[in-house]
Ligand SMILES: Cc1ncc(C[n+]2csc(CCOP(=O)(O)OP(=O)(O)O)c2C)c(N)n1
């Protein structure tokens with residue numbers, strides 16, 4: 001028998017060649033599963049993976065970045081906008097470069113978004129040791145810093161021999177495309193092994209298609225949920241990210257109309273509903289709308305589709321107050337399907353919703369008119385409140401924002417963050433994307449952004465990671481098929497200061513994105529929480545220290561050590577300009593309108609800094625959150641807040 005053809009490649013060349021031949025297939029659409037690699041080289045990957053990427057750059061383009069964590073975020077943005085049908089690979093050197101990716105891996109895994117991480121790792125041969133950046137664990141000799149990826153990844157393999165790739169790479173691809181298992185996939189590549197050669201079977205590098213599965217629901221499970229819905233007088237549907245990934249909007253809308261159930265969206269499910277119908281009621285939970293939350297309070301049957309139901313959606317299990325409430329769910333993942341003791345359907349959202357629609361039609365279910373009136377009454381009241389809060393042309397009365405301490409809280413800002421969102425909403429067209437992740441922006445967008453009609457809003461609120469927004473916007477831009485659509489990152493000043501550096505990469509790659517920063521001088525969303533739970537400001541606003549700290553021989557630190565001076569003077573416009581963006585300060589609604597209009601067609605990155613009035617928040621969602629004040633404290637504000645918390649905690653329920 002003739003010997004099968006082989007290709008002699010290094011392990012790194014084999015990884016890159018293999019990746020360039022992998023395709024995902026979903027609903028008849030075939031596309032490269034991993035069309036590019038992002039990264040930063042160091043001694044841990046430059047001679048191995050770096051050499052392979054150089055040699056194969058025509059089939060696997062390489063994007064040079066500034067911070068490895070940010071590059072993982074970019075890959076996540078790419079995957080999210082591609083509805084998990086494609087992602088990017090990220091490579092980093094061993095030691096610190098690899099470790100910088102751990103946060104990004106956790107974000108991807110928590111949000112169930114595929115990313116392929118290729119960190120360099122400590123030498124497998126060990127002739128050299130200890131090598132630069134080696135951990136040297138005293139009693140666990142095969143442990144390296146890269147083992148920190150294990151708990152935050154869905155697949156991890158350390159490739160200590162090139163031939164291990166023959167099983168590791170297919171397993172990695174399988175995880176990337178699996179709707180249940182997907183998340184961070186890590187192939188840890190010891191520095192020396194990347195350069196070792198092996199005679200790989202040539203067939204290993206044939207093109208391969210990976211079909212993204214749509215598991216069919218069990219008809220008995222569909223019947224059980226249909227029976228529950230048929231008996232409902234006040235049904236509500238909660239749509240999560242699974243609806244979007246499964247492309248199940250049409251089926252969701254058909255079911256909502258058929259049973260007369262308002263559809264609430266989680267952060268991940270923002271935009272799951274695309275039609276502005278009566279049953280489209282917006283966000284649920286802590287940053288939801290008061291209308292949605294009242295409906296959730298009253299609902300007798302709650303059907304969740306494609307959501308994990310985190311505490312933000314359920315108000316820490318306080319939001320479903322109807323004593324007889326029953327839960328149903330559709331989820332591809334069994335661990336999510338039985339949350340709150342739900343009657344579950346395990347299956348793909350699109351197929352399951354379609355099956356449920358058929359089962360409902362057979363049962364001749366009719367919407368309850370009184371429930372529809374209730375939905376409309378609450379939605380109308382919220383619509384007025386929302387439009388007042390967003391109206392950019394109605395001057396905001398600053399005295400309404402009572403100072404919460406004796407330090408100066410006034411700035412020259414004239415707009416609220418809500419009004420800034422009002423202008424962004426006016427400007428948004430079908431195809432545009434806005435992305436947010438941490439601080440006030442994701443919650444505010446969740447509450448008021450209208451994502452119907454193709455005005456996509458990606459909210460990363462599984463991990464809510466500061467620093468996600470700019471690189472994610474880059475990844476979204478790279479994944480977006482329409483060059484005329486504008487991708488906007490909306491992020492706080494604290495988040496911008498934490499991680500502005502990928503602006504350089506955006507400029508380098510000529511990525512037209514817009515970054516809008518409502519400048520409110522602090523970690524204000526945490527300040528707000530602190531006021532609710534601690535009763536006074538400490539360490540959240542950006543203020544100068546009035547006296548220098550003396551720590552060298554400190555015996556006690558007094559009040560003067562608190563941050564109680566004026567707001568910091570930091571020029572965000574100059575920072576952005578220095579990093580290569582077109583940077584603009586827009587103080588009024590008209591200046592912001594002009595800046596957005598001027599930048600819509602700008603071929604590069606634009607940063608617009610908008611001063612906003614600190615502590616001028618959107619109307620509250622009316623939902624409790626389990627964040628406990630100290631049980632004992634000498635701080636005078638705390639005991640009353642603790643008592644209030646204990647009272648409110650009684651609304652928390654166990655549902656099974
Ligand atoms: C990496 C990271 N560190 C800390 C936090 C906790 N955190 C959540 S929001 C926030 C404040 C963000 O400040 P800013 O971006 O200015 O937004 P604002 O709260 O002022 O709207 C912090 C510190 C986080 N989510 N992510």
Ligand SMILES: [Mg+2]
Pocket residue numbers: 439492493494518519520521522523524
């Ligand atoms: Mg801020």
